[in-house]
Amino acid sequence: MTTSFLKAEETVTFAQQFPNVHTAEVIAGxxxxxxxxxxxxxxxxxxxxxxxxxxxADVTGIDVFTNLQYLNLSSNQITSILESIGKLSDLQILNLLDNQLTNVPESIGNLTGLIGIDLSNNHLSVLPLSLIKLQSINEYLNLSNQTISLLPKDFITQSFTLTSSITAMGEVVPHLLAEQVIV
Structure with missing residues (x-):
């Protein structure tokens, strides 16, 4: 699925930018x-x-808001975030709490200005390798209430404070259960 990108000289309606009718209605509203x-x-x-x-349930097209610094998509039924989220280069806070996400796209690593991200209460079992690029995260990285079974090996070199525990499998469990997590 490709996302249409709005260029400055184009005139695009909300319905054209957001293929999901409900999403178009909500954002226009x-x-x-x-x-x-x-x-x-x-x-x-x-x-x-x-x-x-x-x-x-679907936020395809949200990447048109390239000036976003704060994006709260919490408590929805979003099942996936497209790779195009990585185009929101000004984003500082991303809240995806309490959705139905099963994965996070590799392009999350392009959000180098991100200082806080909440991925808690989703269905994540794997984190992308690109998450280690997010060295700018200094406010919070919330991964609570997940069943993370696979962490990138290089994640061990990063240090994040988690606001709650993570259910995980494998050798990294002792690290994940500490308040200051060195994963």
């Missing part, structure tokens, strides 16, 4: 618009987006 309205510069320059508990 956040700006007081309807799905057939054009996404103008006032919409595209958005830096904070709180989409908590909006019943979203």
């Amino acid at each position: 956040e700006f007081g618009k309807n799905v057939n309205d054009v996404m103008d510069q006032s919409v595209l320059s958005c830096t904070e987006f709180d989409l908590e508990q909006k019943g979203l």
Whole structure:
């Protein structure tokens, strides 16, 4: 699945940018618009987006908001995040708490300005190798309530403070159960 990218000279409606009808309706509504309205510069320059508990299952197209610094997608039914999330280069806080995620894309490592990410209460069993690139994370990395069975080997060199314990299998369990996690 490819994501359409809105260019400055294009006029694209919410319905065209977001293939999921419900997602288009929710996002347009956040700006007081309807799905057939054009996404103008006032919409595209958005830096904070709180989409908590909006019943979203698919956020394909969200990468059009390239100025985002804060993105809250918590408490939805999102099952996957596309590789295009890595294009949100200004993102500092990403909240994906309490969704249905089973994996995190490798492109998460492109978010080098990220200082906090909450992935708790999902269905993650594997973390991407690119997560170790996120050395900027200094506020929080919340991975609580997961069944992580595989961590990247290089993850051991990183140090993160977790807000809760992680259920994990394998040799890394003692490290994961410490408050200061060196994974």
